[in-house]
Amino acid sequence: MEEFLTIKNFGHEEPYLALLHLLEEHTIPYQTEVYRERIDPISMISLAPEYIVKVHPSRFSEVNELLHDMAADEVRFVDTSHYLFGFKDEELFDILASPDEWSAFDYQLARRVLSERGIDVDARLLALLKKSRLEELAQPEAKQTANVWIGYLFALFGGVVGIFIGWNMATTQKTLPNGERVYTFGESDRRHGKAIIVLGVVMVVVWALWKRNSILALIS
Numbered sequence: 753m754e755e756f757l758t759i760k761n762f763g764h765e766e767p768y769l770a771l772l773h774l775l776e777e778h779t780i781p782y783q784t785e786v787y788r789e790r791i792d793p794i795s796m797i798s799l800a801p802e803y804i805v806k807v808h809p810s811r812f813s814e815v816n817e818l819l820h821d822m823a824a825d826e827v828r829f830v831d832t833s834h835y836l837f838g839f840k841d842e843e844l845f846d847i848l849a850s851p852d853e854w855s856a857f858d859y860q861l862a863r864r865v866l867s868e869r870g871i872d873v874d875a876r877l878l879a880l881l882k883k884s885r886l887e888e889l890a891q892p893e894a895k896q897t898a899n900v901w902i903g904y905l906f907a908l909f910g911g912v913v914g915i916f917i918g919w920n921m922a923t924t925q926k927t928l929p930n931g932e933r934v935y936t937f938g939e940s941d942r943r944h945g946k947a948i949i950v951l952g953v954v955m956v957v958v959w960a961l962w963k964r965n966s967i968l969a970l971i972s
Contacts, residue, residue: 756783756806757927759815767855768803774818775807782807812931816856823856827864836861841871848873849881852889852929889928892938896921900944907952910959918948 762768775782783806790799807815836844836858847854847862854862866873899917906914922945924936935942 755808756781757809757812757931757933758804759807759812759931760805762803762805763800765801765803768805771805771819774822775805775815778814778818780807780811780815809927809931809933812929816929819856820860823860826857827861830861830864834861837865839865841866841869848878850885851882852885886928886930886932889926890932890934892934892941893936896937896941896944900941900948903944903948904951907948907955910955911952912956915949915952915956918945918952921945922949 760768760771762771772782772784785802785804785806787802787804790802791797836847839847839862844862844866847858848866851859863873899921903914903917903921906917908914921937922942925933926936927933937945
C-alpha cells in the first residue's frame with residue numbers, strides 16, 4: 753500500500769478546498785484529515801481547525817510546481833497595498849531562500865516585487881536556492897547528548913519511557929519539501945537509540961522476573 757505524506761496543512765478551509773480542486777483537476781490521488789473542533793488536552797482551550805492534505809512523496813514536486821504556477825497567475829493582480837511590498841530586498845530574498853516557510857503565493861509575489869525593483873531573479877538562481885535549502889533541511893538535529901543519557905537511565909531501570917526515547921531517536925524521520933524522507937537524528941544518535949531499545953527491553957524482562965521471584969518468595 754502506498755504511503756501518503758502530508759504536503760500541506762491549513763488553518764482555513766478556503767485554501768484547503770482550492771488545493772483539493774487542483775489535485776482533482778490534475779488527477780493526483782490524495783488523502784485528507786480534517787479537524788474542525790480541536791481541544792488542547794492540557795489547557796482545554798479550543799484550537800483553530802486544521803485541514804491536512806496528503807499525497808504520495810513521488811508527487812510532491814509536481815504538486816508544488818502546480819501551486820506555484822497557480823500563484824504566479826494570481827500575483828499579477830495584486831496591488832501595492834499588500835504587505836510584501838513593504839519588505840526590504842533582503843527580506844524578500846529570505847522568502848525565496850526558504851520557500852517551505854512561506855506560501856506559494858508569497859513566494860511568487862516576492863519574485864514579482866523584486867522584479868519591479870529591477871532585481872532579476874532567474875531560474876538558475878532559484879534552483880541553487882532550492883538545492884541549498886533542501887541540503888539545509890536534510891541536516892540531522894544537533895547531537896542528543898542529554899536525551900541519550902536520559903534514555904539510558906530510564907532503560908536501565910526498566911522504564912518503558914527509555915524504550916520510547918530510544919525508538920524515537922532510532923527511527924524518527926522528517927519529510928523534505930520534495931517528498932524525500934531523511935532521518936531526523938544523526939547516525940551516532942540512531943546507534944545509541946537502538947542500544948537504548950535493547951537495554952530497555954532486557955531490563956524490563958529482568959525487573960519483571962525479579963518482581964515475580966520476590967512475590968513468589970513472599971508467598972512461600
